[in-house]
Amino acid sequence: MGYTKAQLLDRLRELQIDFDCYDHPAVLTVEAAGKHVGHLGGAFCKNLLLKDKKHRFYVVSALSGTNIDLKVLSQRLGLGKGGLRMAPEEALQELLQVPLGCVTPFALINESARTVSLLLDQGLKAHECCLFHPLSNDSTISLSPSSLDKFLTSIGRKPSYVDLEANTKVGKENPPDLADLVQSEVSSLSSQMEKVVSIQNNVSVGKSSDLTESSIQMEKAVSAQNCAVGKKSTNHTGAASKTKATPQKSLNTSNASNDAANVAKFVREVIDKTAAVVLSEINKADDQKKESHDSSVVDAVRKQITSDLENLTVILKNTAYTQGFQAGLQSSLPRKLG
Template sequence: MGYTKEQLLARLQELNIDFTCYDHPVVLTVVEQAKYVGHLGGALSKNLLLKDKKHRLYVVSALTDTKVDMKILSQRLGLGKGGLRMAPEENLLEVLQVPLGCVTPFALINESASAVSLLLDQGFKSKQSCYFHPLTNDVTIALSSSNLDKFLISIGKQPAYVDLEASPAVGKDNPPDLAHLVPSGVLNSSEQPVENVTPTNVLHQNNVPKATEVKAKPKIQSKSAEKSQSKVDKPNNGTSVEKIVNDVFGIISPLFLDEVSKKLNVKKEELSLILDLDGLKGRAAPDLESVTTSLKNASYTAGFHAGFETMRNGGLNSLPSRK
């Protein structure tokens, strides 16, 4: 069980950290949050949970107007151009132990997030107060970057402030400048390989006496059965945020080239050589993925509330009976 909002705020008080709480309705995006606290003059933040190919996790906290290019950031970490992507929702729940819309540096207080790396926008340093959700998105707290540092140091995290918009050359003579921020690669419990599970971690239903164990003969499947099985087992990526973003760019890119070529009277083939569509995608993808994730979360939330209201209004009698 992760920390609660109340436990986090109590921890801040124990550390003598000055902060101000602002209650508001649940918000899923920075735009919605700004409606309630944007006029107060603090620095709003966007927070991303990213994952590399080795399943190492990174929380990137940036000012809302900071442009985060994941391809460039990936290169600066020494992960190559495509080494970073948005982490799946499972990592939010299992590692940070917060739902969608609640990612902030404060989530690193949970022991399960001890191996997560944190990159902070250096722009926070120049702000009098910075705004973050305290593990729940119906509250915003304001505190200075120095007090944020105090909190991070108390949980064993050395604050690392980075110019997230910088694009230094990376090559043989210019090693990645952020390589020291790559986590050690420790896997969380949910990602441990199956062969590393000890007998004490096996579920009780597997602890049957040896005398009653019956070894079943291996089941031989026909080729046709294997094909049908592979079709069934293939995961459905219809709700993948990354897939949606790629599909959007796949639709928009040719339309964009067609319109611009007409306006400038230039052939599309020549225009595609001039315009860096991959670079445009890299700059726009983080914001588009964030919006898409928020919409996905909103759909889940709406569905839950609709189901809950139906059950509450209908009572237990509305539930299907079992015979």
């Protein structure tokens, strides 16, 4: 569950950040918002959620009149031509945890958005105040660029203002000038998993029962997730049927489903089990090794694969939802037609 508008405003007050909040009907565009808060005279901002070919995400916050050439921006980030595109709507909910029309730098307060890169239009610095939605498009808050910086710094983000209209040439003699702004925490899941396997091979792992048990537990959790999603899907189509089960069985299934539905908790459990096995086998192979060194290896692996595991689990969850919906629909059609 992401931050709500009320929680965000409370956080701003705790940080002693000056702002004004204006309520208005829900809007989806800058133009529509202008009809309700255009008289404030602040800098209207458009906010884009972009995605590259390596499934990394970017929030770009710019003045409404700033022209952003995605091809040029892509090259300046070191992504090559055509490396950036608009992110799918599902990413709004899974990463930023906001609905359509509510992309904002404030959404980076959510833990799920920690790997999303942020680019701010340097033109914002020329205005006394900027206008953003506070995680909800039925309100607009006005605050100064320095106040925005204070908020971003409080959540561990270094504000980066760039000229988004600059047509900077990139080549052998001119490296990408914005490459440092790409979040480096996201890396290839396959390469990180290869590192884990390499560590296990180097310490001559002789037993695989613990790893097998971890795999079984993971499969059980995924199975529980699919069951939960399938039930949710049939409820949406109106084809759900109530079945009786023993109280104990129902309780266990419910707990497993709830755990699997929580992506972050599910991923933490998988990583914790894997880390425990890696440490155990390292210690078995060489009792003279220092625990602090072994722990640092696992901590490094955990840090690097968490984001990718969460992304893959979200994809799995969305796929299971879609397949569950289709299965429920197909199973209900023969009965309706009969």
